[in-house]
Amino acid sequence: MTKSLAPGAIDCDIHPAVPDLAALLPYMDDPWREQVVVRGIDDLASIAYPANSPLTCRADWRPADKSVPASSLAQIRRDVLDPFGTSIAIANCLYGVQSLFSEDMAAAYATAVNRWMAKEWLDKEPRLRASIIVAAQGPELAVDEIERWAHDKRFVQVLLLVSGATPLGKRSLWPIYRAAEKHGLAIGIHAGSAYHNPPTSVGWPTYYTEDYVSQAQAFQSQLTSLICEGVFNKFPDLKVVLLESGFTWLPAHLWRLTKFWRGLRMEIPWVDRAPADIVRSNVRLSLQPVDGPPDRDSLLKVFDHMQSDELILFSTDYPHWQFDGTAAIPDGLPADLVRKMTHDNPRATYARLLETVA
């Protein structure tokens, strides 16, 4: 089924892919470029999205020539920008640079990805915007990277993985949030682990299915961390966007978090508003994957439980297989909610989308 979106819709999560490490070489400085060759470093594709997993790329989006999905502008135009008629799509590059254990190497690779993104994608396609890739294990270097790109209004967000070395609310990461807030950049938190900790709080699972499902629990933990540590008290203008997080877990998580906040707030007295209020002012979530119930009435109840039509940002999660055809928006949602998700909410979240880019 084809659903056309109203003109001006914004897709908040697509994934242009680094085809291989060689593609980044022109964007690396020595000694890092030299090390790639001398040490025989071939590839940093993360196990978060196994190359041939059905979820990693929808079958009809896999290139016939077996090239890496979503690694060319032609593919992205043909598969997602043109069919959905989006005016803007935000590119969140998922390449395993955040998993490097060396802070310096990770920062150098992140810089290379950002240069590659600017040159190979943003310069060539005016509908694209992008996230600044940083390696959060080295917060000072991450801030340097944010400062390097802050002048370029095509970068609208700083991207973190949902599971890194430390919880995202921890004070060691606050310089990243300070820089993002200062420059009007959102903080995007995307599914996927650096795998510096086991991917679940009870250890390493057997199957990829568990790894993928557990991303929702990782997001819950990080939302708890950001709120309890007082990130939104310290940086009240900061917008945090949970990407490929699912969202149907949000109401029940807030019920529980609110209950313990009421009971234990002597421990975190700086949290001076109910968690649901903080989410409404500072946190947004992308649409795909919907993780919804099989029936429309239940899905409408979930939206009702969220008690706001401003939380969800339209996304296709291209090329991940979350829906078929162009049915990125579940059937039966009210038209005004769809309009909010596709147009109003992204613009209200990403301040930089309102700015003209050269």
Next chain:
Amino acid sequence: MNVQARQTPTAAASSKLAIADGDIHPTRKLASEFDPWLDKRWRDDVATFGARQRQPWQNAPAYPKAQPNASRRDAYPPEGGRQGSSLPFMQQQHLDPANVALGILNPLGTGQGLQNIDMSIALCHATNEWQQEYWTKPDRRLRASVVVPYEDPIASAKEIRRYADNADFVQVFMLSRTSEPLGSRKYWPIYEAAAEVGMPVGVHAFGYGGNPMTPGGYPSYYTEEMVGHSQAQQSGLASLVVEGVFARFPSLKMIMIEAGFAWAPSLTWRLDNAWRRLKQETPHLTRLPSEYIRDQVWWTTQPMEEPEPRTHLRDAINWIGWDRLIFATDYPHWDYDDPATSLPLKISEAEREAFFIGNARNVYRGV
């Protein structure tokens, strides 16, 4: 025991409908209460080296609680000792006034998940004998859990079979923060034995499996640890489904204890959606994840989620099923749910009966 000290229930209490309580925490008044069932070696080693867990402290939880022993300040027994250590006072303060007809004992801090697995085996067995001697024999409303040293599943299965014919024991008791996800084949001997003896396996919040408490590392606050029990149980339940425990042991019943329940619908939807995409890697699953969960999983209710408006809670329970929830108070802990006030919904008599006692009678062995 001090049954003669039992007080007469109040008139008001006796008029209340009987309930089951799926989560009561008895504790020892004195550490030496386990001694009759511990070999000298373990008495000596516990005294010398302590029961070392996979966390930093000798005599404290990883995250300081918000009040002593995480228990109600009004729950200290008048004769002394910590909260939950006196049967007469538990009867007077909780069992009688709440009209608990069936109370499930879930002892914590006993010796599960220790670094020294042999010590864990010894302490768990002592815990089980102690429950019977100190609690279920003197008060027939109470039923015991087979506390198992789950990081040694072979020893755990042996412990379960030891109580196969003992009607005082109605469930197998694990903690949720395991060293590997609950569905890992390492733990399968536990599920096999539980299914064989007809006991559900209750998985209670807490424990120290040695993994950071979130997939992004150790958080800072007790608040986060508490909220995080829900995430640990979600990952554990996902593992049980995906790794094929329910498919392999179709008569197994699992009870998720003290980690909330309102998260279950979203997790179930996510599992179904992910499995539809990825089922190539799990050919051992012949049904949707939601179907295994619908047939083989229960949840205790405390700490009950409290959405505003409360009708959202009814939506959540409708999605889970009114036949799946087992009322629990968590006595004597601080976040005790009072049966008189903790389900502020208009419900039918059938729903009330199921929620407060009927479901418990269906799931625990022989009650």
